[in-house]
Amino acid sequence: MKLLTRLCFLLLVSAGASCSKKTIEATQVCTTPSYPTHPKAASFQGVLDAYTQKGLPGIALLVRDSLGTWVGASGMADIEKGIIMQPCHISKVASITKIFMATLAFRLAEQGKLDIDAPVTSYLDEDQLKNIANAGQVTVRQLLNHTTGIYDVIKDNGFYLDVLNDPPRHRNQEDILQFVRGKKPAFPAGEGPGYSNTNTLLLSMIIDKIGGKPHQQLLHDEIIDRLQLKNTYYYYHDPLPEGKVAQGYYDLYNNGNIENLSSYNTGSGNGYTGLYSNVFDLLTFIDALLISKTLVSPGSLAQMLTFNPKEEEDSDRLLGPGVMKDFIHRSNNEYAYGHRGRDLAYSADLFYFPEKGQVMVLIVNYGTDGDSRLRPTFYDLRTAVIDAMMQ
Numbered sequence: 001m002k003l004l005t006r007l008c009f010l011l012l013v014s015a016g017a018s019c020s021k022k023t024i025e026a027t028q029v030c031t032t033p034s035y036p037t038h039p040k041a042a043s044f045q046g047v048l049d050a051y052t053q054k055g056l057p058g059i060a061l062l063v064r065d066s067l068g069t070w071v072g073a074s075g076m077a078d079i080e081k082g083i084i085m086q087p088c089h090i091s092k093v094a095s096i097t098k099i100f101m102a103t104l105a106f107r108l109a110e111q112g113k114l115d116i117d118a119p120v121t122s123y124l125d126e127d128q129l130k131n132i133a134n135a136g137q138v139t140v141r142q143l144l145n146h147t148t149g150i151y152d153v154i155k156d157n158g159f160y161l162d163v164l165n166d167p168p169r170h171r172n173q174e175d176i177l178q179f180v181r182g183k184k185p186a187f188p189a190g191e192g193p194g195y196s197n198t199n200t201l202l203l204s205m206i207i208d209k210i211g212g213k214p215h216q217q218l219l220h221d222e223i224i225d226r227l228q229l230k231n232t233y234y235y236y237h238d239p240l241p242e243g244k245v246a247q248g249y250y251d252l253y254n255n256g257n258i259e260n261l262s263s264y265n266t267g268s269g270n271g272y273t274g275l276y277s278n279v280f281d282l283l284t285f286i287d288a289l290l291i292s293k294t295l296v297s298p299g300s301l302a303q304m305l306t307f308n309p310k311e312e313e314d315s316d317r318l319l320g321p322g323v324m325k326d327f328i329h330r331s332n333n334e335y336a337y338g339h340r341g342r343d344l345a346y347s348a349d350l351f352y353f354p355e356k357g358q359v360m361v362l363i364v365n366y367g368t369d370g371d372s373r374l375r376p377t378f379y380d381l382r383t384a385v386i387d388a389m390m391q
Contacts (some may be wrong), residue, residue, distance in 0.1 A: 024240065024245055024247065024262040024263050025242045025243055025245070026078055026080070026081045026083075026243065026247075027077045027078035027081060027083045027089065027243060027244070027245060027246055027247055028083065028243035028244070029083060029084075029086070030086055030088035030089055030244060031088060032071070032073075032086050032087045032088040033071075033088075033280065035068065035069050035070065035071060036068055038063075038067060038068050038069070038070035039067050040063075040067070040070060040388060040389075040391075041070055041072070043388045043391070044061060044063060044070050044072060044385070044388055045072050045074070047381070047384045047385055047388050048061055048072060048073065048074035048075075049074045050384070051074070051377060051380070051381040051384070052074040052075035052076075054374075054377050055258075055373070055374050055377060056075060056364055056366050056374060056377060056378060056381065057075050057076050057079060057085075057247075057249045057258060057364075057365050057366050058073065058074070058075035058076050058077050058085030058089075058246060058364065058365045058366075059073060059074050059075055059085065059362070059363070059364050059381070060072075060073040060085060060086070060087045060089065060091070060278070060279050060362075060363045060364075061073070061087075061279070061360070061361070061362050061363075061385060062087065062279035062280070062282075062283055062359070062360075062361040063358065063359065063360055063361075063385075063389055064283065064358065064359040065356070065357065065358040065359075065389065066357060066358075069283075071087045071279060071280075072087065073085040073086050073087050073089075077089045077246035077247065077365065078246065078247045079247065079249070079258075079260070080247070080260065085246060085365070087278065087279050087280070088231075088244075088278055088280070089244065089245070089246040089278060090231055090233070090240075090241065090244050090245045090246065090276050090277060090278050091245065091246045091248070091276065091277070091278070091346050091348065091363045091365055092235075092245075092248060092268075092273075092274075092275070092276050092341075092343055092345070092346040092348075093275050093276065093277050093282065093341040093346070093348040093350070093363065094273050094275075094341035094342055094343035094346055094347070094348060094369075095197075095272065095273060095339060095340060095341045095342060095343075096275055096277075096282070096339045096340075096341040096348055096350050097200075097234075097271070097272060097273050097274055097275040097341075098200050098271075098272060098322055098339060099289075099322050099323060099338065099339040099350070100219060100223055100224075100275060100285070101200055101203055101204065101207075101215075101219070101271050101272075101322065102144055102304060102321055102322015102323065103222075103223060103289060103295055103296060103304075103322065104207065104215070104218055104219055104222050104223060105140070105144065105203060105207065105322070106296045106297075106300040106301075106303070106304060106321075106322075107222050107223075107295070107296060107300075108207065108210070108211055108218070108222075109300065110296065110297055110300060113210050113211060113212070114140065114206070114207070114210055114211075115140070116139070116140050116141045116144070116303070116321070117139050117140070117141055118139060118140055119136075119138070119139055120135055120136070120138055120139065120140060120143065120202060120206070121135075121136055123140075123205075123206040123209055123210060124202065124205055124206060124209070128205065130181065131181035131182045132150060132151075132177065132180055132181055132198075132202075133149075133150065133151065133183065133184060133185040134148050134149045134150050134185045134188075134189040135148070135150060135202065137189040137190070138150070138189050138190065140203065140206065141321060142189070142190065142199075143199040143200070143202055143203050144199070144203065144320075144321035144322050145193065145308060145319055145320055145321045145322075146192060146193045146194060146195050146196060146199055146308075146319045147189075147190055147191065147192040147193050147194075147308065148185075148189060148190075148192070148196065148199055149185040149186045149187040149188055149189050149190075149191060149192060149194060149196075150180070150185060150186075150196050150198050150199060150202070151180050151183035151184065151185060151186065151196070151198060152186070152194075152195070152196035152197055152198055153176055153177075153179050153180050153197055153198050153201070153267070154197045154266070154267075154369070156179045156180070156183070158179050159176070159179040162179070163264060163265065163266055163344075164264075167261075167263055167264040167265060168263040168264070168265055169265060170236040170265065170268075170269065171265065171267055171270070172269075172270065173201055173204065173205050173270050173271075176198075176201060176267050176270060177198075177201070180198050192308070192310070193308045193310060193312055193319045194312070195312065195319065197267070197272040197273070198272075199272075200271040200272040201267070201270050201271045201272050202271075203271055204270055204271025204272075205271075207271075214237075215271065216234050216237035216238075216269065219234055220234070223285070223295070227281075227284050227285060227288055227295075228284075229277065229281040229284060229285065230281070231244070231277060231278045231280065231281050232275065232276070232277040232278075232281045232285075233275070233276045233277070234269060234274050234275055234276075235268045235269060235274050235275075235276055236265070236268055236269040236274065237269050237274075240276060245262070245276060246365045247260050247262045247365060248260070248261055248262045248343075248344075248345025248346045248365045248366070248367065249261065249345055249365060249366050249367070250344055250345050250366065250367035250370070250372065251372040251373060251374060254372060254373070256373060258366070258374075260345075261344055261345035261367065262345055264344050264345060266343055266344050266369075273341075273343060278363070279361040279362075279363060282348075282350050282361045283359060283361055285350075286338060286350055286351075286352050286359060286361075287359070289301075290337055290338075290352045290354075291352060291359075303321055304320055304321050304322055304323045305320060305323060305325075305337060306320055306321070307319060307320040307323075307325045308320070311328070316328055316329050317340075322339075323337055323338065323339065324337070324338060324339050324340060325337060326338065326340065326349075326351060327351075327386065330386070332355075332390070333355035333356075334353060334355070334356065334386065334390055335353070335354075335355070336351035336352060336353045336354075336360070337351065337352050337354060338350045338351035338352055339351075342367070342368050342369040343367055343369055344367045344369055344370070345365070345366070345367040346363075346364070346365055346366070346367060347363075347364045347366060347367065347368040347369075347378055348361075348362060348363045348364070349361070349362040349382055350362075353389075356389075356390065358389055360385060360386065360389065362381075362382060362385060364378060364381070366378065
């Protein structure tokens with residue numbers, strides 16, 4: 001992603017392609033549920049307003065703590081149409097898709113359909129795994145906890161050239177794996193950790209094979225529909241609701257001007273990304289998984305919350321099977337369980353702080369998977385939000 005601006009320039013020069021093609025419909029005003037006044041309302045709103053003034057296009061935030069639930073927003077959901085960002089707007093939540101997929105995997109394991117510790121080769125055949133380094137040496141659990149060393153497609157320049165050449169194309173698993181085959185592994189199988197989107201793509205292929213239904217249908221049956229998440233969609237398999245999706249932005253040319261990249265599809269619908277949701281549905285999910293504990297058994301949840309003690313370099317997080325332990329360098333036991341979401345035009349955080357009994361759901365319609373002037377601003381925002389929560 002660090003090379004994204006240069007890649008787009010090369011593509012424009014060589015093919016005359018447009019890097020602003022847009023297919024997501026213009027955003028409309030939506031209706032946000034009301035909550036009783038929260039004692040920290042002014043503090044939370046002040047943080048959001050400060051960071052939209054610093055350039056982030058739109059922010060939605062939900063905080064639930066012992067004092068109640070606060071929900072608010074700032075900035076724009078659609079700059080072109082002048083639509084103000086609201087918490088009810090739906091956004092792409094990127095890799096938060098992975099914690100849904102992990103939950104699905106453990107539910108299938110409880111049903112006897114999946115062995116978390118079985119080799120990947122027990123489920124995927126030689127042709128499916130051909131020339132994918134390390135894939136023949138790892139287990140399903142290692143896909144989930146990112147200890148496979150399998151090459152991460154998101155780091156591949158050829159993949160991004162393909163995206164830039166045809167931004168809205170719906171790529172399937174095999175379309176994406178062509179950019180993984182023949183590539184060197186990041187490290188020997190079983191070592192790491194090393195976060196790789198390809199891991200969850202392979203998990204989606206396994207679930208397609210053993211679940212009795214495609215993984216997208218099982219996501220609905222076992223999680224989305226089960227929890228009645230009425231504003232959650234798994235794109236491209238689910239059509240997005242017209243007018244309800246916030247536009248997504250990124251400083252593609254690194255010139256200080258953000259571009260609307262809502263329709264740039266970085267592999268949605270293949271396990272590792274593609275989920276669109278809002279702060280209310282994400283609260284319902286994380287409550288069911290980590291607080292009410294109604295989605296998986298205690299034994300499964302204990303496995304999901306077993307983290308590799310080795311920290312990824314410069315990450316401030318530990319990786320478990322589909323779950324992150326984040327903010328591990330904050331004091332006073334202010335760590336959290338959940339997942340980050342980073343994509344080309346959207347970012348999100350979904351976290352439960354177990355020692356504090358607090359939930360944070362943060363959505364920003366700006367991409368932070370690549371370097372840009374506003375990327376540090378986003379990370380400063382998430383720190384400011386947690387600081388306000390913990391005061």
